Amino acid sequence: MKPVSAEAAVALIPDGATIMVGGFMGVGTPERLLDELVRQKKSGLSLISNDAATPGKGVGKLFDGAQVSRMIGTHIGLNPKAQQQMLGNQITVDLIPQGTFVERIRAGGCGLGGVLTPTGVGTLVEEGKRKIEVDGKPYLLETPLRADFALVHAFLADYVGNLSYALTARNFNPLMAMAADTVIVTAENIVPIGVIAPDHVVTPGPLVDYLVSNG
């Protein structure tokens, strides 16, 4: 783990990169990294995120300035700008069931070739996918999802990068921290080693490449 400023961390991300961003309606999203993506005018981003949040909040900030060219997520209905950009064909949006979304990320981070899920069988979601029967029950083969960068927000981070999360801000963060080539983390509090007890570490330090300094 390397300590880094938000500015330097985001400078690592090229235009057109695929980024995975933690959070659920902007809760548990590394806001400072989003602000920096806006300030550095990164463009043509492929965004993997549960939702498009709302304008001005979380990943919603990236739609305010049309910095996203493709999104993979589960719901964009609460961000009118993302809706407009999708319906106007300015961005490509792949909408997938939330349970499938998180399992594809888990597969990407855990070295699995995919997962079999019953969700989506007999709906539009099954189009173009392999259907596999196990014990007489049909499942869809859903392939792994990975990104160039994961932008993760934790509650506590210690000096070796061990992370723990708080309340509903955990959501996709620990899964995404395993599924990207480079993992950049912001934390509400950076604490000495030992403050997070070994049993309470959710994301082990070696998964974290960069920890953004506070202040």
Next chain:
Amino acid sequence: MDAQTIIARRVAQELRPGNLVNLGIGIPTLVANYVPKEMSVFFQSENGLIGTGPIPEQGMSHPLLTDAGGRPISALPGAATFDSAMSFGLIRGGHVDVTVLGGLQVDADGHLANWMIPGKMVPGMGGAMDLVTGAKRVIIAMQHAAKGKSKIVAKCNLPLTSSRPVDLVVTDMAVIAFPGGKATLLETAPGVGVAEVLAVTEAELTVPDNVPQMKL
């Protein structure tokens, strides 16, 4: 009593002590208001919480504790938080006893459409497909008709949410179940007659000899 209250009160009667319940947004959210205080029901919020409590008082909310719509909520004593893989493992894995969701259409076979209107409204399915596929019991809470058109249709013409049929539909006019795969009228709303329900229902309903009124 207005339509939403009728629906929410009637759905609340379906919950049992100890149930793990997931409520969708809209009318389903109101169901929690009518669960008797002495009955312990666990409400799940799919963004990672079991034990959701009421909206906190002004100034008492925590920015990291919200419902699936991003609104501040509270957590009851005994609450548990977890990541999204666990949350959807609970849902898809059959650990959720009851889910209550809104609907655009339910058809005579019990199939549900509730996630998109092609070309018009494409918000995304969020957790709906997993909930309908995996919850032990699926209850749809919705208005019987919208703009004069029946939402209980012969066959859904909107994209389906799941190939798994729902278990119960509660509207402002009726309670409908699907025994043997056939839409069957179980109850009518107070003051609503069977003929009145049939007149505004597109799907063919099986009508038992005795159709009681909801007891609210």
